[in-house]
Amino acid sequence: MIYIHIPFCKQKCSYCNFHFSTSFSLKDEMMLAIKNEIKLRKNELNHKTIRSLYFGGGTPSILTVDEIKSVMDEIQKYFSFDEAIEITLESNPDDLSKNFLKELSQTDVNRLSIGTQSFFDEDLKLMNRAHNASEAESSIKRAQDFGLENISIDLIYGSPTSNFEIWKENLNKTIELQVPHVSSYALTVEPKTALKNWIENGKVTAPAEAEQNREFYYMSDFLKDNGYDHYEISNFGKPGFHSKHNSAYWKSEAYLGIGPSAHSYDGNSERSWNVTNNSIYIQNINQNILPKETEILSEKDRFNEMLMIGLRTSWGVDLDKIRQNFSSEIIDYLNKEIKNKIESGILKIENNRLLIPEKHWFLADGIASDLFMV
Ligand code: SF4
The missing domain is CATH 1.10.10 (Arc Repressor Mutant, subunit A)
Structure with missing residues (x-):
C-alpha cells in the first residue's frame, strides 16, 4: 500500500499538530517532488500490485483533480493497481464543490474520507475548522449525488462546546445521511496547539474524560445497533466498507509513505520517516536525495x-x-x-x-x- 502526504491546509485547526503549511507558495514544487520521490522509491515495495492508495495530510482536497490524477499516473508507471484497489482521498467539506466532485467521480478515486468533525457550528468554531455545519452536511450529500458512496466521516467527541445531547444528534445525523464508515476520536489536547494555549489561559474548559468515556460507549452501542462493525477502537464500518488501508496498517503490512513527514515500513523490522519540513524535503528530492531517517526495530x-x-x-x-x-x-x-x-x-x-x-x-x-x- 502507498500513502501520499499532502502537507498543506487552508487554516490551522485549533487541536491539530500534524505536519502542514498554510502557505501554498511551494505547492507546485511539492507536487513535482512527490512525483520524483515515487520514482526514486519505485523498488522499495516487494508487491508491485497495490491494493490501497491513500492521499492524507494536511488536506489533499486542496489539490486540483488534475494534480491528484498526475500523482496516480506517476504511481502507475512503476506499480499496477489491483482490480479491487481502494483509493482514498482525505478531504474537507469546504473543498467538495460540485465541480471538484464531478471531476473526481471520473477518476480512480473510490473512497472519500471527509473531515466533518461535527454537524454543529459551535464545535466547528472552537476547532477553527474552515467549514460550517451546513457545509458539513451538504458536502456528504453532494458526494453521494455524484456516485461516491464509499464515504467515511471523521467525528470528534468530548468537545467542551458539545454535550451528550449534541453528540447523540451528531450520530443521528450520520445515520440519516447513510454514511457507511465513521472514524471518531476524542478531542485531545496536543502540545503546541491553540487549544492547549486557550485551556492554559482559562479561555476554554479542558475536555472532561468521564464525559468522553460516556460518549464513546454510547457511540459504540448506537452504531452497532445501526449495522456498523466496531472493528477498531476509533473505527466503525458497515460490512464491505471497512478501510482496507487502515486494516492493512493495523495488520502490520508493509507500506510506502511519500511526501514530507510520511512514514514507511517494510513489514518486518525497518521503519523510516521523511523530514517534516517542506523546503528541505523539496531541496533534497531535487538532488535525488531521500530526506529520510531509518531505524531498525529491535x-x-x-x-x-x-x-x-x-x-x-x-x-x-x-x-x-x-x-x-x-x-x-x-x-x-x-x-x-x-x-x-x-x-x-x-x-x-x-x-x-x-x-x-x-x-x-x-x-x-x-x-x-x-x-x-x-
Ligand atoms: S485540516 Fe486536518 S491536517 Fe489540516 S489543520 Fe485541520 S486537522 Fe490538521
Whole structure:
C-alpha cells in the first residue's frame, strides 16, 4: 500500500499538530517532488500490485483533480493497481464543490474520507475548522449525488462546546445521511496547539474524560445497533466498507509513505520517516536525495508495536504469529503478564487471538502499554 502526504491546509485547526503549511507558495514544487520521490522509491515495495492508495495530510482536497490524477499516473508507471484497489482521498467539506466532485467521480478515486468533525457550528468554531455545519452536511450529500458512496466521516467527541445531547444528534445525523464508515476520536489536547494555549489561559474548559468515556460507549452501542462493525477502537464500518488501508496498517503490512513527514515500513523490522519540513524535503528530492531517517526495530520494539496496534482491533493479536516470530523469552514474558489480566477480565483469548473485551476498549492504550517489554 502507498500513502501520499499532502502537507498543506487552508487554516490551522485549533487541536491539530500534524505536519502542514498554510502557505501554498511551494505547492507546485511539492507536487513535482512527490512525483520524483515515487520514482526514486519505485523498488522499495516487494508487491508491485497495490491494493490501497491513500492521499492524507494536511488536506489533499486542496489539490486540483488534475494534480491528484498526475500523482496516480506517476504511481502507475512503476506499480499496477489491483482490480479491487481502494483509493482514498482525505478531504474537507469546504473543498467538495460540485465541480471538484464531478471531476473526481471520473477518476480512480473510490473512497472519500471527509473531515466533518461535527454537524454543529459551535464545535466547528472552537476547532477553527474552515467549514460550517451546513457545509458539513451538504458536502456528504453532494458526494453521494455524484456516485461516491464509499464515504467515511471523521467525528470528534468530548468537545467542551458539545454535550451528550449534541453528540447523540451528531450520530443521528450520520445515520440519516447513510454514511457507511465513521472514524471518531476524542478531542485531545496536543502540545503546541491553540487549544492547549486557550485551556492554559482559562479561555476554554479542558475536555472532561468521564464525559468522553460516556460518549464513546454510547457511540459504540448506537452504531452497532445501526449495522456498523466496531472493528477498531476509533473505527466503525458497515460490512464491505471497512478501510482496507487502515486494516492493512493495523495488520502490520508493509507500506510506502511519500511526501514530507510520511512514514514507511517494510513489514518486518525497518521503519523510516521523511523530514517534516517542506523546503528541505523539496531541496533534497531535487538532488535525488531521500530526506529520510531509518531505524531498525529491535525484537522488543516489534513486540510492543504489535500489542499496541493489535489490541486496538476487534481481531486482536494473533498468538500463533507471536509464537512463530518471537523468542521464547518474549513468549514466556507474555504468558506471564497476561495471566492476571485474563483472570480479571481485562484481556481474553478467543480463537488463539489475544483481545481486549470491547467494554474495556476506552482503556486499551493503557492496557497494551502495561504489557510492553522494556
Ligand atoms: S485540516 Fe486536518 S491536517 Fe489540516 S489543520 Fe485541520 S486537522 Fe490538521
